[in-house]
Amino acid sequence: MADPKQDASLTFYPMDQFIVHPLFGDGSITLSSWYIPTNVTLWLLLTVVAIIFLMVVTTSKRALIPTRGQSIAELTYGFVYKMIEDVAGREGIRYFPYIMTLFLFILVANFLGLIPMSFTTTSHIAVTAVLGFGVFFVVTILGFVKNGMAFLGLFWVAAAPLPLRPILAIIELISYFVRPVSHSIRLAGNMMAGHAVLKVFAGFAQVTAIAPIAILGVMAVYGLEVLVSAIQAYVFTILTCVYLKDALHPHH
């Protein structure tokens, strides 16, 4: 991190919001204990609590005329169900719990991160890489279990002319192994970029002359960030569905 200039009139610390620090103690990380509660683990826990509240508590009454919470839960369920059916086909429905979990976790974590003074867990590549590589390993293992060695047909494009196939196989292989990287960095990068932009606009509010414009800018960017949070959760899930379809039907 660059050293702040003491005499500078404008000081920006847009990346300070992503610093991980322990909740208890003097802020230094000691390696004596195997588990240290930090602000990341706190907000991951809150995400899980919020999801449990949405999907268990609000739907526990099973009212025929749903309450607001039950409506949200039912609409989310139907939305993800239809997405898997459209993209991965009927066989993909078996993996509905996994994809629903991913969607809800990312969506709720993104939205909780938008609360002022909160911590955006999905802005850390450490968090999204676990999700992204998890999808990658699940899909690869599933492809080999379902299709055996025929799964390698994914890399051998039968529709292309024969001399072109080895070159295409190399390209397909590279693009297959870049998948988990781009899958996780897309989510983390979007979240990090959005929150950094919010902080930069908030920093402009230090100057009195442009403060009204800066505050309007923060409001506009915040609205955009709500949209981006939902879209990135949707994109992550739909790409999982696409990869799942490749695993279930490896032939182009």
Place this chain on the structure above:
Amino acid sequence: MEGNIADLGQFIGAGLAAIGSGAAAIGVGHVAGNFLSGALRNPSAAASQTATLFIGIAFAEALGIFSFLVALLLMFAV
């Protein structure tokens, strides 16, 4: 105006990397614009293709995010 040459290189490099964000913006605009022109020609088929639209936007945007990441790494991590 003083400082060392390494900081200069960092800032110039970060600025150059940020050009990639603009390139990604062109890509996303291209995807969305072509979707819109297709959707206006055949509105009945548009609703079924929104998933494809978002996948296309996500792929185009990911590369812009990569360049943004390079800029951030140059600014804060190097």
